[in-house]
Amino acid sequence: MRKLAFLLLLLCPGVLLAQAAEVELKNGTFQLGADGLPIDWKAYPPPNGSGTIFEAAPDGGLVIIDADKANGVGAGQWITVDPGYKYRGVLETTGGTGGVFFSLTFTTKIPSKAGQMRQCQVGEVQKWVEAGETGVIEGITPLEATKAWLWIYSPTAAKTDARVVIKSVKVEDLGAVPAEQVPAAVAAPEKK
Secondary structure (H helix, E strand, C coil): CHHHHHHHHHHCCCCCCCCCEECCCCCCCCCECCCCCECCCEECCCCCCCCEEEEECCCCCEEEEECCCCCCEEEEEEEECCCCEEEEEEEEEEEEECEEEEEEEEECCCCCCHHHHHHHEEEEEEEEEECCCEEEEEEECCCCCCEEEEEEEECCCCCCCEEEEEEEEEEEEEEECCHHHCCCCCCCCCCC
16 A cells, blocks of 8 residues: 555655654653663663663653763664655653754664664664753655664763653654655765
């Protein structure tokens, strides 16, 4: 059905009106497991237990604490995306200090190792979200994209000491876009 909708939009732009549909995301309110990590989320990089920590927020959600001058901390999850579709991510934070990066990285596949993501990355949208704000990102998947890495990341305390209370996150599928709006795949920048 999605492919038919995409073809109709390519042939007859404006025929279909995009309606947001929530993308299936596991544990969008960050309930912590017995190991202290958000259930169904991958810690990347994981907390080290001293300068970088995940805690349960008193009213639900996740507190990311980053006072480490050398290491960041984050949590991510893979979602399936459709090429040529627009997606919106919404990260709700309710307080704290500092901030986090919120991003969707579009890839051609799930890499076997997190460090290999740049090899299959074809696009990305990212935003810095201050504690207490709601961050919204929107991006259109390149035709080569089939997966997206949803990532919340505190880079290091060298940027800012962070204690960010994250209430929830969600991703919405806004539907197919006209072919002329679909971006070409962009290779990840080379590390220097």
